[in-house]
Amino acid sequence: MLDDCLSRFLLDDLDIRGAVVRLGPAWRKMLANRNYSVAPAKGCVGQAKRG
Numbered sequence: 001m002l003d004d005c006l007s008r009f010l011l012d013d014l015d016i017r018g019a020v021v022r023l024g025p026a027w028r029k030m031l032a033n034r035n036y037s038v039a040p041a042k043g044c045v046g047q048a049k050r051g
Contacts, residue, residue: 002024010017 002022004024004026005020005022007020008017009020
């Protein structure tokens with residue numbers, strides 16, 4: 001099982017900043033504690049990854 005991870009980055013010369021996020025237990029816990037349908041929830045995360 002992968003751990004949750006957040007890694008921020010900054011590319012000063014290109015004026016770019018962002019974050020790389022890996023969801024493991026937090027994602028499964030979120031789905032277990034809410035009445036989310038898995039397919040639409042995965043779609044939202046997929047859109048966030050492309051955005």
